[in-house]
Amino acid sequence: MKNLILLSLLFNFSICFSQSEQLIPQNAITVFSINNLNLLQKISMDDLVKYDFMEEVHQELFDGSTSGKTLKDAGIDFNQRLNVFYGKTDDYEVSGFTFGVNNSSLLFEVFDDFTELKSNYKDVKEYGSFFNNLILKNNSALLIRIEPTAESIDRKTDSIWYSRGNEYPYGGMYEEEILFDEGFDEGDFDFEQNEAEAEVEEEEEEEEEELNEDPPFYFDSTEISIEDFPEASEDLNEKNYYELRDSVQLELQQYLLTQLLNDLFINNLTLLSIDPRFSEQLTHQCAGTFYLDNSRSFQQANGLWYFQTIMPSLYNDIKELYTGNVILGDLILNDKSLEFLVEARYGEKLGSIYQEMNDSKFDKNITKYIHKNSPAYFTYNVNLRKAYDKAYEVIMPIISAEKNADIAMNVLALELMNELINKDALFDTYKGSMFGTFNGIKKIKTKKIDYKYDDITFEYNETEVDAIEDMPIFSLGFSIDRHDIPEIILKNFSRLTSKFEKHDNYWVFNNAILDAAPLYMINKNNLFILTNDEDLAINHSDGYGSDQLGRKVRKEIKRNGFMNGYLDISGTLNRFPSDLLSERRSELINSLKGKSGKMYLKSAKTTTKITKFEMSYKFNGEENSGKHLLDVINTLYIFSK
Amino acid sequence: MNRVFYLFILIVFFLSSCIELIDDLTIHNDGSGTFKYIMNLSSSKIKVNSILALDSIDGKKVPSMAEIKTKLMSFAANLKTQPGISNVSMQINDFDLIVNFSCDFKTIGEFQSGFKSAITLINKDEKIEALNESWVSWDGRVLKRNIPILSLQILEGFKEGELDLLKTGSYTSINRFDRPIEKAEKLETKLNPAKTASMLRVNTFELQKNHLLIENTIYLTPIKIK
Incomplete structure (x- = not known):
């Protein structure tokens, strides 16, 4: 008591x-x-x-x-x-x-x-x-x-x-463009108008042309001149458009806050x-928790306004699919590691598709192509055929019920494709399982133009010589049962251009990457691999043999769910040329730069209601755990924004 | 300054791990001559093409190859209209990333003012103070030359790490004459056996830190009066 x-x-x-x-x-x-x-x-x-x-x-x-x-x-x-x-x-x-x-x-x-x-x-x-x-x-x-x-x-x-x-x-300065944008046809013009009217119109057109020297709908906001803004009213007590807009913004802000x-x-x-899921999450004994309501972020996603306004019932049905879709996570802080336990919860209909998709036997050929020292890799093991069949079963009734001509035509097209397309060939070519590796930055051979000087005249001639450039080395492989289909494509490409060359164990597409580096394609062992790693293509087209991932890691990958990932931060992100990524991806990479440690990601079995993920981050160095915690939270924040 | 031009310079100077620049100035006894300029980025194709594939860097739009070409061709077209300038040629090899420019001029004065006007024109008449600097002069016997201060001013304000990338680049300045060279102020200047051409080569990273490295004064022997 x-x-x-x-x-x-x-x-x-x-x-x-x-x-x-x-x-x-x-x-x-x-x-x-x-x-x-x-x-x-x-x-x-x-x-x-x-x-x-x-x-x-x-x-x-x-x-x-x-x-x-x-x-x-x-x-x-x-x-x-x-x-x-x-x-x-x-x-x-x-x-x-x-x-x-x-x-x-x-x-x-x-x-x-x-x-x-x-x-x-x-x-x-x-x-x-x-x-x-x-x-x-x-x-x-x-x-x-x-x-x-x-x-x-x-x-x-x-x-x-x-x-x-x-x-x-805006003073009507863009009226002409709007007219043409909206489908104005010169053929519609009334040529019966009298000459006087025509003269006046010509003058107006000339004036408008002067105003429209720069196309108004493509202007850069940084180049807006003061003339582009509405003029201040003569009556100082009357607000112009932008003053009114500022007031509206302030009022709205206040109203929304209230x-x-x-x-x-x-x-x-x-x-x-x-949200009881959130309150329940807060009862967990851990350093931090994470909550992301995917169903609401789906509703607020940009680009869905068309669905919402034109096909509200379809939007509601799709929204229903996402009901209950939430990601919940616990952050557990240990002495030298952080564990992030995530649950992706979803509704039963969507869950049934996920369950079928993730019900796939792991393709053991994949691990042969991941080097034991690879600083980063992922494996993704799904059965696209089963997912397609289930999605067809779940989604088709929803869209078929929509009484809309466009949707009806799409439904007809989908049903015909479903009947006519050889799904066995399609899904044996692209089964869905894949893997990717990052093998660090390597020197790769390219060609450059060199200028050779004559010592007598200082004249120079261009000569093409071998060059070496740094390049991140990636491989991306897909499970495949129909090797003949990529062969058909590659054989015909090689007829079109000499850049495609067939070698004993691989194909090469010269200068494919950034007009400088070759892309190798390995089409064997139930895998189709795209890589810029010359060593993999030439020397290891059957896999790395004894240098592949260790037995223990392989066993674990097979045992886990549909997704596995590994990242050695110091070996990967700190060397990754993030300047060459898009702003958003670069931001994500930069948020982790300067750290040392290893990240592991794995998923558990998928059910119709839930998939569990586990990410662990083992760190080295003197930085305190709190700093690492904030770093990880920051990365998650950028990721979920 | 026009953003396309700025970004082009940024790409050329900062993000190429290896750049080769050659300027080749021929001056005849009557003051006329030919100027050739080569920008060779072929050894940094991967890096430059990666950047060109992006939409923006640090919030600034990255120009496409087509925009860069248009800008350079527009510069050449403007230069053609300048008095005393002829045979303007601009060849852009967008596969190997080499720009090859040349033009003839009647006098050094017209050459310099033609350049200034053409750059001002492509920048929509925006005043660029650095263009007021004289970077080449010729009095019939003495050639004083540097590189346009504008290209170095653009480098100011960039981080040390970004400029490190210039370390493997080179800038070669060649001058050719109808008669022998008496002496060159820079001791590092190489003369050909006939002494009618000089060559001075510097590292682009060092040049960025000290533009005087490429500054040179070349004295010619007097014209022999027969």
Whole structure:
């Protein structure tokens, strides 16, 4: 009994003092909740605000007020969680974090740009700065930034602008282009008009041509001149379009914040209260938790507006497929490692497709082509044929029910293809299982032009000579049962161009990569492999033999679910030329650069409701665990944005 | 400065691990001559093509090969219209990444002002202060030359690590005359056996740090009056 009382006291203690999560808005789609805040005590505020997950809220923290301070000096209560969140609806984006406060004086030494605002809520104090708001309730704080979307601001501004009897705010300078863009046909022009009208039109056209020297719909925003903006009204009390837009933005921001605070403090609608999966996740004993509501991020995905407006019932059906689709994760911090346990949960219909797809026997040929010293590799083992059949069974009834001419034609095309296409040949050629490896940066042979000088005249001649350039070495292989089909394609390509050459064990496509490096294709052993690794193609076309992945690792890969991955950070990311990637991928790679350690990823068996993933990060070096935790959270944040 | 031009320079100077630049200036006794310029990026094809495949670097749009070609051809077309400039040729080998430019000029003065005008024209008449610098002069016996300060000013403000990539590049400056060279100010200058041509070669990384490395004054023997 004593123990029970003690337990219940401890539980109540934890409830009373762990309130920061109760301030997470219901519209948060992604949440990182850091539990073991003691780890972060030594992290300096300056380091903390440099993380990407702080980017939306950190403006005023960069004004020197954080200089030399740690989280401990900022009045933050380490008995509460630190929750970083992000959410998006059709009308706004919301981001911020919630945390505990044990000394508000110290807190306002860091957040020194905030001024107190009038609060309409009991026991709640509101503070505002130019971009953000800080809300204090008891011993918890919410730092929040809410931004209406540009589309939402434009929509409302236009509505007010035109309802006031204003005309097109850009002075009609683009009218001609709009006319032609909308299908204006010169043949429709009335040539019966009198000469006087024609002259006037010609003059107007000349004037418009002068105005339209640069195509207006392709201008670069950085090159907008002051003439492009609507002129200020003669009446100083009347706002021009952009002044009105600014006011609308400010009002919307205030309105949305009020709605959000009403939900939090009057209606008691928080993420914790509306989503039991999230509240259950917070009970886990771990350093941090991760929550991503995929069903809501699907609804907010760009590009679905067409579906929503033109085919609402189909959109609802597809949305139903995604119902319950959520990713939940626990971060477990050990002495020299971090473990990230993830559960991808989904609805039964979508789950049935995943289950069929992942019900595949591992292709043991794959591991033969992964070198035991490979700094990074992944294997992906799926049965595309089964997934296709199941998806056909689940999705076809949904789209067939849609009464829409376009959809009906698509359904007809799909059904005909299903009957006429040789699915055995198709799915024996592309079975779905694949692997990829990164074998580091190697010197590869290319050709260059050299200028040779004559010592007598200093004249020079161009000569083609061998050159060596650094290149990341990749291999990508696919399981295949029909080797004859790639052979047909390659044989015919080689007739078209001499760049394709057949060798005993491989094909080579010269200068295929960036006009400089060859691409090798190995089509044997039930695999079709694309690689720029000359050594693999020439010397190891049957695999690495005794240099392939060790037996223990191979066994584990076979035993695991559909996905396995390995990454030696120092051997891969620190050497990876991230400049050559797209901005988003480069950002992801850079967030991990400078680290040392190894990452492993594996999945467990897929059921109709859940697939479990496990990622572990074993790190070396002197950096404290808290720093590693934040680094991983930062990477996950970038990944999930 | 025009962004396409800027990014082109950025690609050429910073992100190529090996670049070979050759300028070859011939001056006849009457002051007329020929200028040839070769930019050879063939040993960095992978790197340059990787960059050209991107949309942007550091938030700046990366120009396509077609845009770069258009810009260079537009420069050549502008130069053709300048007084005292003739036989302008711009050959772009986009497979090996070699730009081969040449033109004839009547006088060094017209050559320099023609260059300045053509660059100003492709930059939509934007004033570029660095173009006011004189980088070549000739008085009939003494040739003073450097490289346009503009190409070096662009290098300012870039990180040390990015400039390290220039370490394996070379800049070769060749000057040819109708009569023998008496002396060259830079001791490293090589003269051909007939002493009618000089060659000075420097490392592009060193040149970026000290543009005086390529500055040279060449004194010719007086014209023999028969």
